[in-house]
Amino acid sequence: MPLYVTDYLGDTGHLSTLEHGAYLLLIMHYWQHESLPATDDDLAIIARMTTKEWGKIRNKLSRFFQSGWRHKRIDAELNESETKYEKRVAAGKLGGKAKAKKLALERQEAKQMGSNASGNGTRDASSIVGGDDGGNAGSSNDSEPLANGYQLQPHTPYPSRKGRFQEVGNSSSGLGGRAASAAANGSVHAGWDDDAAFDEVA
Incomplete structure (x- = not known):
């Protein structure tokens, strides 16, 4: 429950210490349960007082409440808190969808990169062994270039x-x-x- 000290002290400067305690207990209960009971016995229990003690301060504290022990300021704070909560929930859902979409895109890009790397490796190996001539390595009389400057020399059979x-x-x-x-x-x-x-x- 938000407590605006300046506003509170400005509205309750005429209360005694006992009355401050009872009022704070009442509005805290209101914040948790969004209402107060209507009977004096229940209100006395919430204020941690006997029914006789409650009877002495009841009228003075009732001025902070409307009919049915409704509190205008706390109702407004509860409505604002609910609105903020709903906005956070909506933002969280949108953020979750955006995050899931981003992760799916990253996985797709990583898969595509892996596929391209595999294709490039296959083409490089083919160019080293026989190029694009269908793997006819060694069938030509010319030496084939290899990596690091080495050359593949054609095989000459030993004469009979x-x-x-x-x-x-x-x-x-x-x-x-x-x-x-x-x-x-x-x-x-x-x-x-x-x-x-x-x-x-x-």
């Missing part, structure tokens, strides 16, 4: 023994050249042992 013999045999000097000349002169028969020829060249 026969192929190596033939390649060395085309040389104009060395054992390979002599073997090729012998083959050209017919000194080497058709059943030439490739392994022996390879061993000779090696």
Whole structure:
């Protein structure tokens, strides 16, 4: 219950200490229950007085109340308090909806960012392995660029023994050249042992 000291003292300056106590107890009860009982016995109990003591100050305190022991100032304060409460409730509901909407938007943005990051990672990996050519890495004779300046060199299969013999045999000097000349002169028969020829060249 709001208590405006200046207003209170201005209105109750003529009351005794006993009357101040009884009046304060009455208006506090009014604030809690929004009314006062109509019988003197009940009012005396609220004022912590006997019925005889209450009877002596009843008329003096009744001047602060209207008919039916209604208090105009406290009724106005109760109405204002109820209005403020309803506004706070309405504001709380609006704030809760706005907060929920904001959280939902943040979740959606975070999900979208995660999806974009995943897509970018897949495209980067594809460009490293084979680019956009369908994953044909290693099928080209050109070296493929990799991260940090490294390059992917094309694979060259090791020549077979026969192929190596033939390649060395085309040389104009060395054992390979002599073997090729012998083959050209017919000194080497058709059943030439490739392994022996390879061993000779090696």
